[in-house]
Amino acid sequence: MTRVTPELRALASRALDGVPEDMFSWTCLKERSKSATVWRAESSSGALVLKQHRHPRPFAQELRAYRDWLPRLDATRTADSPATRVARLLAFDAAARALALTAAPGERLSLGPSELVLSAHAAAGRFARALHSLPVADDDPLPLRDGVSARLDEWHARAAGLLSPSERDALQRLSDRRDAFAGVRRVPCHRDFTPDNWLLAGEDLHVLDFEHARLDAPEADLVKLRADVWPADPALEHAFLAGHGPLTGDAAARLDVLLALHAVATLAWAERHADPDFRALGRRALSAALASA
Template sequence: MFSWTCLKEHPKSATVWRAESPAGALVLKQHRHPRPFAQELRAYRDWLPRLDLTRTPDSPATSDLLHAPARVPRLLAFDAAARALALAVAPGERLSLGPSELVLSAHAAAGRFTRALHSLPIADDDPLPLSDAVSARLDEWHARAAGLLSPPERGALQRLAGRRDAFAGVRRVPCHRDFTPDNWLLAGQNLHVLDFEHARLDAPEADLVKLRADVWPADPALEHAFLAGHGPLTSDAAARLDVLLALHAVATLAWAERHADPDFRALGRRALAVALASA
């Protein structure tokens, strides 16, 4: 007996099925566009098999948290012509928020995962320095969102943009770039990280932006747990996170306006409020 269940279907991104047979189950993911397929394939094939998820170099002691490592699905096969991936099934449930010991431990595991991912020795071969790339993105998205912001908001964002000097000399590292609990599964004491379609080289703080915007403000204990696994942020890293959060806010607002999407508009406004609080 062979059966299919559609887990997700999005007209602009990907369709995901779970296939069941007497021999076992697998997940099939077919992308509609070549770039996210290529990014996810590179992550599963070239990056993730090289991760040491049992420990993170120089990570601080986390004796108050469970030490189970994060895990990722295994790539079973792929079809480049069809832009399709076959993946092992990741067990577990979506992570609910709250201050329980298990949820705190999951955030610590997520912190260790990002530290391990960012530590992979992948060459940054982009000829454009990261600081120049961030400056160009800031100028572009601030211009697109200018009509959506009040004069005080524009002034505060310009002050945040002044912290772009913290990107000088920073190299790009492998990043998930959609790193939120929506892409984590919790199975017992094990955290599984999913959905690498946005993965590419970027500033390491790119993986903290959505957590800072959407998760940590509601429960600072989750930020503490994550950083216990990840390691504390230096002053320069905190400045880069401020800049990237402001960039995320204006980009989300501009996208929401273009597509008349009220949910994304609300996301952008929440991210903007968090960014302005640090201006």
């Protein structure tokens, strides 16, 4: 198991206002050799979570989300609905690519149509809408439609040998809806927005893991739900959209295109890395996409 580095010990001490480094107890919550390691550090002064990234891009994306975007969401909460919360950034070490965050309470959501789970999905819908509504400049010189088109062409080429002729034809029909991206502005997105990254504490929903967060089409945050959550329980889709708001025709077309892109990208990645779990995930996404073709 990865050891707690001196940089993490120093960061924990700084995040909790100088608690001596030897006063913390450490628990490894997640260790991924290719992405990040997550620790929980506890002392008599409190607990915090430290996340150390292997690579600079996810660190920079998560830092921007916690530092620049998420503190501005407080004003979006309403008194008559469960709050959707996020951790607060306490400190960071850019050289070590590490973040110190407040510890989020709660448990992973279980699937099923219970009122509490449905309420959580509605809260997630409200959170997504609020995140996408943050006023952030889209300073990418490449129009979103052109960016999506380039990604479609690249991943369709990589996955071509993994698809039957009828599957390729159906996905091409979905890809032809790319004009729905014309004139659309990129917005802040989580980009891994699934119940795996939500914790339920009482009636409050806590959203975690912003390492993939960046500006994108707003429908990017609905793709994995559409691919791997909603087909098994349509009530969850209805609850989410009750909080988020209904999709316009153009938004639905953009979601179809991004779902096709997600399916082929996942299948191609799984083939390259010989990963059976991702291959199954790609096939589920493909099935959901074909249902929309």
